[in-house]
Amino acid sequence: MSEPTNLPVDPEPIREILKNHQQQIRLGLRMCAHCGLCADSCFLYRANDRAPEYMPSYKFLNSIGVLFKKKGKVGKPAVEEMGALVFENCVLCTRCYCPFGIDIPALITLGRRACRSQGVFRAYDK
Amino acid sequence: MIKAKPKSLAEIHGYIAPYRKVLILGCGGCVSVCLAGGQKEVEVLKTELAFSLTKENDTKQIRGYTVERQCNHRYLEELDETVKDLDCLLSMACGAGVQLLAERYPDKPVFPAVDTIAIGVDLDIGIYEERCRACGTCVLAYTAGVCPVTRCAKGLFNGPCGGTSGDHCEVSADIPCAWHEIYTRLKAQNRLADILKIQPPMEWANQVRRTIVQKGYERRYSGG
Amino acid sequence: MTHSEIFFLSAMGEWIRGPLAWAAFLICGAGIFIQYRRLLAMTRTQEPLQVIPLDEVQTRGSFADRLTGWLIFLRISILGHTPFMAGVSLIFHSGLMITPLFVLAHNELLDMAFGISFVSFSEAMTTKMTLLVVACGAFFFLRRIFVRRVRAITAPSDFVLLLIAVGPFLTGWLAHSHVLNYQLMIMLHILSAEIMLIMIPFSKFSHMIFFFVSRRLIAGEHGRITARRVWRYERLSNT
Numbered sequence: 001m002s003e004p005t006n007l008p009v010d011p012e013p014i015r016e017i018l019k020n021h022q023q024q025i026r027l028g029l030r031m032c033a034h035c036g037l038c039a040d041s042c043f044l045y046r047a048n049d050r051a052p053e054y055m056p057s058y059k060f061l062n063s064i065g066v067l068f069k070k071k072g073k074v075g076k077p078a079v080e081e082m083g084a085l086v087f088e089n090c091v092l093c094t095r096c097y098c099p100f101g102i103d104i105p106a107l108i109t110l111g112r113r114a115c116r117s118q119g120v121f122r123a124y125d126k
Numbered sequence: 127m128i129k130a131k132p133k134s135l136a137e138i139h140g141y142i143a144p145y146r147k148v149l150i151l152g153c154g155g156c157v158s159v160c161l162a163g164g165q166k167e168v169e170v171l172k173t174e175l176a177f178s179l180t181k182e183n184d185t186k187q188i189r190g191y192t193v194e195r196q197c198n199h200r201y202l203e204e205l206d207e208t209v210k211d212l213d214c215l216l217s218m219a220c221g222a223g224v225q226l227l228a229e230r231y232p233d234k235p236v237f238p239a240v241d242t243i244a245i246g247v248d249l250d251i252g253i254y255e256e257r258c259r260a261c262g263t264c265v266l267a268y269t270a271g272v273c274p275v276t277r278c279a280k281g282l283f284n285g286p287c288g289g290t291s292g293d294h295c296e297v298s299a300d301i302p303c304a305w306h307e308i309y310t311r312l313k314a315q316n317r318l319a320d321i322l323k324i325q326p327p328m329e330w331a332n333q334v335r336r337t338i339v340q341k342g343y344e345r346r347y348s349g350g
Numbered sequence: 351m352t353h354s355e356i357f358f359l360s361a362m363g364e365w366i367r368g369p370l371a372w373a374a375f376l377i378c379g380a381g382i383f384i385q386y387r388r389l390l391a392m393t394r395t396q397e398p399l400q401v402i403p404l405d406e407v408q409t410r411g412s413f414a415d416r417l418t419g420w421l422i423f424l425r426i427s428i429l430g431h432t433p434f435m436a437g438v439s440l441i442f443h444s445g446l447m448i449t450p451l452f453v454l455a456h457n458e459l460l461d462m463a464f465g466i467s468f469v470s471f472s473e474a475m476t477t478k479m480t481l482l483v484v485a486c487g488a489f490f491f492l493r494r495i496f497v498r499r500v501r502a503i504t505a506p507s508d509f510v511l512l513l514i515a516v517g518p519f520l521t522g523w524l525a526h527s528h529v530l531n532y533q534l535m536i537m538l539h540i541l542s543a544e545i546m547l548i549m550i551p552f553s554k555f556s557h558m559i560f561f562f563v564s565r566r567l568i569a570g571e572h573g574r575i576t577a578r579r580v581w582r583y584e585r586l587s588n589t
Contacts, residue, residue, distance in 0.1 A: 095164050
């Protein structure tokens with residue numbers, strides 16, 4: 001993970017992302033039936049002892065989902081937690097399955113974009 | 127990303143025929159994205175092999191697992207214990223991943239389950255196009271982002287050949303002439319002067335195995 | 351009961367059996383239509399690239415090959431991975447859609463109101479179907495509490511909506527069997543069905559519409575191979 005900065009969260013870029021993609025995010029949040037059937041399609045979920053934090057729905061609901069519900073008003077620790085979800089718990093292999101066809105990789109991408117706007121990103125050289 | 131295509135079942139059968147305990151290893155990287163070697167493909171292959179092997183009364187034990195990437199030892203470490211008990215590995219990763227696996231487990235046969243085709247882009251679901259041949263001397267700056275290596279049938283670096291016909295290649299009317307496109311784009315961007323710069327002959331550096339050291343890391347990998 | 355209680359109950363009953371019923375069906379129907387259109391508006395058509403000449407596309411394999419293909423598809427689908435959940439869901443949703451159409455009492459009401467009706471199953475049969483739906487609902491309820499990954503993403507609304515979905519079936523059976531006070535149960539039955547209908551377009555129940563739109567019309571790994579629509583926010587080419 002990137003070095004934690006002491007800068008507070010800058011809500012503008014997050015609000016921009018939420019505004020430009022609100023239809024898509026709202027659709028994903030509305031349609032998610034919380035059924036948990038996406039879990040088995042994620043190889044990281046299977047490789048990590050079936051931990052719920054690797055389930056595709058968990059990942060998008062607790063990153064971009066939380067940002068949307070809170071209208072971007074979150075603290076830095078929350079953004080860093082979301083960063084862990086979307087950068088460490090997901091490799092964007094884009095193979096997640098949703099019975100209702102929610103485009104989960106697209107939502108994770110938005111989550112990553114929001115985190116990056118706050119200086120939170122994956123450090124490949126750790 | 128790297129694009130790959132699964133090998134035929136018959137070919138894979140041939141590889142694993144003499145072995146009993148087989149692990150099909152998927153990769154969560156490039157081959158997952160292009161639908162060639164991800165977790166789902168591992169499962170499909172496992173099921174296909176199980177079906178065809180029961181017909182032959184073959185008693186293989188085939189398992190499947192997918193790691194994050196196979197091109198980095200960090201992600202192979204978790205397999206060390208499992209591999210001891212296996213007779214062979216069937217890797218669905220690109221050629222790089224297969225080789226790293228083979229290097230890590232030199233006493234185990236490692237077989238590729240896909241053919242690595244190209245560095246390419248996603249056109250739509252299930253269709254991918256080669257765009258880069260990793261020649262090592264990128265001239266895209268002068269060709270408005272059109273690669274003369276992958277898009278020109280003759281790989282010409284300094285303008286079209288005499289066979290260019292309107293906007294298509296003399297090879298076929300279906301193949302656009304790369305240099306026509308380069309010209310059109312450079313003109314639209316007011317950069318036609320770029321074509322006037324003569325590019326030196328291609329070094330074809332991709333004919334020999336290359337090792338890349340990123341800037342800042344030279345000292346780390348020097349000496350000795 | 352006092353006179354005023356009976357009066358109040360019958361007045362409310364008139365309202366629930368009359369205007370609210372019309373309103374529920376109207377809101378549900380219009381809502382479904384509007385959500386469908388809104389969903390479509392979020393997509394656009396994009397013709398798949400035509401790069402393979404038609405005569406080069408492989409003809410369908412032998413029956414054995416196709417059967418194997420289907421069996422493999424089923425094996426790696428949710429029916430293969432989580433057969434119990436997938437099976438229960440299939441039974442639940444089928445029962446949910448079909449049972450109300452073939453209940454004798456419903457068809458009698460339809461006949462009295464409009465002079466038309468569907469075929470009715472025997473009351474024994476529809477009672478079994480109803481109880482099956484309720485049993486599936488109970489499975490979902492327990493699953494939400496006891497299965498780790500489902501619990502991790504469960505919100506209170508999930509329980510409320512499950513109750514709303516199963517409500518009409520439970521109260522319908524309770525009314526028909528006269529186990530509890532019939533008048534109360536039948537009112538709750540009608541009311542809960544109306545609430546469910548109204549909620550369809552405005553809650554996660556709308557996955558009813560979304561499922562068919564996204565799996566049938568939108569191109570993607572899990573959809574129909576020849577689907578011609580993509581999400582508007584996706585631009586995979588310059589078209």
